[in-house]
Amino acid sequence: MQLTTPLAIDAQRLSKSFSSTDGEISLFKDLNLQIHKGESVAIIGPSGTGKSTLLSLLACLDTPTDGTVSLAGVDLNSMQQQQKAQWRSKNISFVFQSFHLLPELSALENTQLPLDIQGHADSEQQAKHWLEAVGLAPRISHFPAQLSGGEQQRVAIARAFVTAPSLLFADEPTGNLDTKTGDNIIELLFDFSAKTQATLILITHDVHLASRCDRMFNLLEGQLTEVIK
Amino acid sequence: MSPVWRLASRQIRSQWRRSDWLTLMLSLFMMTTLVTLLTTTSDRLYSSLTQQSAEIMGADLVLRSQQRIAEDKYQQALAAGLQATRVTQFISMAEGNENNVLSTVRAVSSPYPLLGVIKTEPPEHSGIPEKDTVWADKSLLSRLGLNLGDSLFLGYSEFKLSRILIDSPDRGTGFANFNPQIIMRSDQLEATGILAPGSRANFRLLVSGEQPQIIALQQQWKSTLVKGQRLINARDDRQLNNNSVSNASRYLKLSALLSLLLGAVAILLSLQRYSSDQRTRSALLLSLGMTPRQLLIIYSMQLVSGWLIAALLGTGIGLFLHQLIAVQMSEFIPHISDLSIASIITSPLLALAILFILGLPTLLPLGKISILQMLRKDSSVTGSRWHYLSCALLLLVAISLYMGSVLLALVITGLLLSLGWIAGFLAQHIIVALVKRLQGRIALTPLLKLRLRQQRHWHRLQAGVFSVLLAIMAVLFFVRNDLIEQWQGQIPKDSPNHFAINIQPWEKDRLQSWMSTQQLAAKLYPIVRGRIIAINQQSIGSALSKEQAQTHALHRELNLTWQQQLSDQNSVIAGTWNPDIAGVSIESRLSENLGLEVGDVLGLTIGGQLLEAPITSIRQVNWESFKPNFFLIYTPKLLEQYPLTYITSFNIPEQQRQKSTLLVRAFPTITLIDIDKIFKQAQSIIAKLADSATLVMLLTIISGMLMLLTILQQELAQRRYEGALLQTLGASERQTRQLDILEFCLLGITCGSIAAVVAELLLAIMSVRFFDLPVSAHPMLWWSLPLIATITFTGIGNLVRGKLTLADCYTLLKAS
Structure with missing residues (x-):
């Protein structure tokens, strides 16, 4: 990835701490991270080090105790809640470990839901296109309960890409899947990210998976260090 | 159709498969059914009563x-x-x-x-x-x-x-x-x-x-x-008071109040569970770009749709049940007035208000939920202060509506909340103390102690709510029994069904001997007519306040009598009855209205002559005894010189009806009054009222069970998780079930015992305050409530808990 491309995420001197009965607990302090547009970045680290918290700060879901985060040059934390939500829905997508599909909607309806919410007229065509791309064309009318775990995650990926996001956050996307299915899912994620020029931020504890990203960072004891492949 | 509406309609349809939504709807349905039935029936009884009263007066x-x-x-x-x-x-x-x-x-x-x-x-x-x-x-x-x-x-x-x-x-x-x-x-x-x-x-x-x-x-x-x-x-409350039908009407209103409270608690708890389960879903929708406003619209639509189905169905069923009762009532209340629109729409509107007042504070926070919810499993839901405040206010409004008094509503709400709080607190301590006693006797005690520590908040809530509700339900049951007993007590078997008046002194002996040949038992009471004109040597105008002077008995001639011993239907509550000391015994309500006490001197004019006598006793009179009753009973000799007639009452059995015709022929100047018809009507009223009260009772019990089910469902997930964990650690299915049953038994016994104390107290207060019944102990309460509570807790708890196989355990633990 060329370092001349604009920054998708620019986190400066990021700190997060919590107050507890034993005093202030600092999760991390003065973290700096720059991710370029179209880049894929993995954040690895053992459980409890704050990977998910870092993801929530980078996606502007949570506010840092200190420091700033800009997404594509925009400081979301200075925005009103409503504006922030709107910006996020147009530019960011998430893929979660536990799929989170709405049980009463079919695969197609689940996929077209974000476009429907945004009021797109061609939501159905778009959704069909992405379901076809993830290999679920014959199963578009099936409900989540009728799909396997891998298939559900594929619907979730189609749903994530249907809005053509510039940023995709994936939190342990293969955590609930077996290795083979997980590999297929990762394949799809990388493939689509590359095709759509989306920036992919992957949270995982699987080094093998992380190594497929352009860059890899290790979050350990509050420090973020880049792992040179 | 906009995507929000489309999603809402999908969600509305799919949520009917969820147990928490179903419980919420069932609670709403039961509440509306009961409140509709009780409000319409009570209103119809009341309006028929006033109409009937007007028609009797013409x-x-x-x-x-x-x-x-x-x-x-x-x-x-x-x-x-x-x-x-x-x-x-x-x-x-x-x-x-x-x-x-x-x-x-x-x-x-x-x-x-x-x-x-x-x-x-x-x-x-x-x-x-x-x-x-x-x-x-x-x-x-x-x-x-x-x-x-x-x-x-x-x-x-x-x-x-x-x-x-x-x-x-x-x-x-x-x-x-x-x-x-x-x-x-x-x-x-x-x-x-x-x-x-x-x-x-x-x-x-x-x-x-x-x-x-x-x-x-x-x-x-x-x-x-x-x-x-x-x-x-004719519509004056005093015309309608102390009447079986108005008592029944009041009983129905009280039952409606209980249904409302039961429903509100069940709805609140189901809503809490429902909204807690909706957190992830809301976070997902927000992450997909939905605005909090759109989210609120979806949930509001869901509430409205639920209300439309459950409340309207409830209203329909309530009205149907009401018609069944009304058809029964038509026999004794011939003028069935039309139902007012107000009494029909009260219940569904109240249900809508309850649903939104309780629902919005629970669902509003969903719009503010962080998408972080999707990353971290944070399921703790804390109710806001506004939430609890609104619930208390709602209780207050509901009770105010039914009682028609803000002060009374304040007192009852305060009483219920503090009773619930005390009961919950007390129950928790009693259960802990009971478990200490079980130490060493039951192998599961260590696990039980852990369970108690882990469930302590739920136990406090469950015990508080359940004890108070059980107590109120027991109160309704016993008040119903007391009322039926009171109603039936009004007509003792073989009580007189005929009155004979205008019996002249010279006919007395002939009549008595005629009656004894006919084997009719009757006691003759002398009657002298007189009017009260003075109290303590002062004219009533100056001795009494303007209000006291309005007392009806002062404005007409009273029937006076004398007796050696007071007849059974009189009980002296102040002073003593001594036939040898010249004086008069006065009926308690009249003495109260006139502010008279033992020792005051009553002056009456009888045939133009003044008779003064001191009050020597005050009596309570059973006016419903179907025997001659008197406001004033004199000691013998005081009245003997005045012109008098006699009155008597006696029972002529059904198969000897011809005796009444014989009597009238033999004594043409006597007025014979046949009250058998009034009797039969009264008996029929009592039977019908008892049937209606039983139906109301049964429906209220179903409501109560539903509420308990809701409470137990609240911590079901936690209970199943813990059971699963214990089973994977080596406990058997049987042991975890025994642990649950033991816990339910302890809860049941404790709640039942506390409820018995509370019910006995409430019964005493209500007997005096609302129904004018004598205070009595209810020993049945002391064993029945703990037993019922234990069976209910264990039964419903077991049902809700379901079977937990080892395979289920792994699935459960894996998903958590």
């Missing part, structure tokens, strides 16, 4: 007087846009076929009556008797041996008997209305020469029309009433 407002009523009163009523008519009623001898019978004559003019209808044979629909004719009761015809078309003499006038009176409103009060009745035209009254100045008669001005004008006229006349005048509004 008018909405009656001015009664012992003197002629001034013309201006009549004109005032007409000027107020009301209908008015005058009635003169007096007792006179009717003569025919060379026989005489003492009769009560009503002289009326058109229009008459203003409410209700006079039923005659042959039927007559156009008002009052034609000129030179009268209508008379069948008993008069049979006593005089007359037929329709024969002549009947009243005073100097001769009339033709044109109709037989079957039933008529405005019969008058007291024993006068038990004489055979005659209706004549008032324009022919003077010619009879019966009423001379000073003759005893009752003059009435009947008024009818719209309530606001009636009330205004009542207010206007109230201050102008003179001695011997009384104003009665």
Whole structure:
């Protein structure tokens, strides 16, 4: 990835701490991270080090105790809640470990839901296109309960890409899947990210998976260090 | 269709498969069904009662007087846009076929009556008797041996008997209305020469029309009433009080209040569980770009749709059940008034209000939920202060609506909340103490102790809510039983079904011997008529306050008697009854109204002579005993020199009915009153009321069970998770089930015992405050409530818990 491309995420001197009965607990302090547009970045680290918290700060879901985060040059934390939500829905997508599909909607309806919410007229065509791309064309009318775990995650990926996001956050996307299915899912994620020029931020504890990203960072004891492949 | 609406409609359909939503809807349905049934039935009972009362009086407002009523009163009523008519009623001898019978004559003019209808044979629909004719009761015809078309003499006038009176409103009060009745035209009254100045008669001005004008006229006349005048509004609460039907109506309202509370608690808990389960879903929708407003619209639509189905269905079923009861009631309340729109829509609107007031504070936070919820499993839901405050306020509003008093509502809400809080706190401590006692006796005690620590918040809530609700349900059950017992107690078996009055002293011995040959047991009471005119040597005008002076008993002649020993239906509550010390015993309510105490001296005028006697005792009288009862009972000798008649009551068994005809033939001057009809009607009312009360009770119990189910479902997930964990650590399915059962048993016994204490207290308060019943202990409560609570807790708990196989455990733990 060329370092001349604009920054998708620019986190400066990021700190997060919590107050507890034993005093202030600092999760991390003065973290700096720059991710370029179209880049894929993995954040690895053992459980409890704050990977998910870092993801929530980078996606502007949570506010840092200190420091700033800009997404594509925009400081979301200075925005009103409503504006922030709107910006996020147009530019960011998430893929979660536990799929989170709405049980009463079919695969197609689940996929077209974000476009429907945004009021797109061609939501159905778009959704069909992405379901076809993830290999679920014959199963578009099936409900989540009728799909396997891998298939559900594929619907979730189609749903994530249907809005053509510039940023995709994936939190342990293969955590609930077996290795083979997980590999297929990762394949799809990388493939689509590359095709759509989306920036992919992957949270995982699987080094093998992380190594497929352009860059890899290790979050350990509050420090973020880049792992040179 | 917009995506929000589309998603909402999908969500609405799919959520019906969720147990938390189903419980919420079931609670809503039960609440609306019960509240609709109870509100409509109670309203219909009440309005039928007032209507019936008006029809018995023949008018909405009656001015009664012992003197002629001034013309201006009549004109005032007409000027107020009301209908008015005058009635003169007096007792006179009717003569025919060379026989005489003492009769009560009503002289009326058109229009008459203003409410209700006079039923005659042959039927007559156009008002009052034609000129030179009268209508008379069948008993008069049979006593005089007359037929329709024969002549009947009243005073100097001769009339033709044109109709037989079957039933008529405005019969008058007291024993006068038990004489055979005659209706004549008032324009022919003077010619009879019966009423001379000073003759005893009752003059009435009947008024009818719209309530606001009636009330205004009542207010206007109230201050102008003179001695011997009384104003009665048919819709006045006093007319309706202390009546089985009004008690039933009040019982229904109280049951409705309980249903409302049960429903509100169940709805609140189901909503909490529901909203807690909706957190992830809301976070997902927000992450997909939905705005909090759109989210709120979806959930509001879901609530409204749920309300439309559950509440409207509930209202429909409630109305259907009400119709079933109404059909039963139609036998004893013939005038089934139409249901008011207000009584039909109260329940569904109340349900909607409850759903939104309780629902919005639970669902609003979902719009603010962080998408972080998707990353971290943070399922703790904390209710806001506003939430709890709104719940308390809602309780207050609901109770205010039903009680019609804010102060009373405040007291009841405060009482219920503090009772719940204390009960919960107490239960938790009792359970811990009980478990300590089980230490070493039951192998599961260590696990049970852990369970208690982990469930302590739930136990406090469950025990608080359940103890109070169980107590209230027990109260409803026992009040129902007490009411039925009271109603049935009013008509003891073999109680007198006939009264005989106007028995002259010279007929007394002959009558007694005739009755003993007929094997009729009867006690004769002497009657002397007198009027209270002085208290402690002062005229009643100066001795009493203006309000006290209004007491009805002061404005008419009272029936006085003397007795050696007070009869059974009297119980002395102050002073003593000693027949050797000259004095008078006064009925307690009259003494209360006049502010009289033992030692005060009552002055009465009897036949123009003054009789003064000190009050030596105050008595409570069972007025419903169907025996002769008296406001004043004198010691013997004081009354003996006055002119007197006798009264008696006795029971003629069904198969010996002919004895009443024999009696009337043998003693033509005696007035015989057959109260068997009144009896049968009363018995039928009681049976029907008891049936209705049982139905209400059953429905309330179902509601209570549903509420318990909701409470137990609240921590079901936690319970199953813990069970699964224990089983994977080596405990057997049987052991985890035993642990649950042990916990439920402890909860049941404790809640039941606390509920028994609370119920006994509430019963005592309510007996005195609402139903005018004597306070009594209910030993059945002490064993039945703990037993019922234990069975219910264990049964429903087991049902909710379900079976937990080892395979289930792994799935459960993996998903957590």
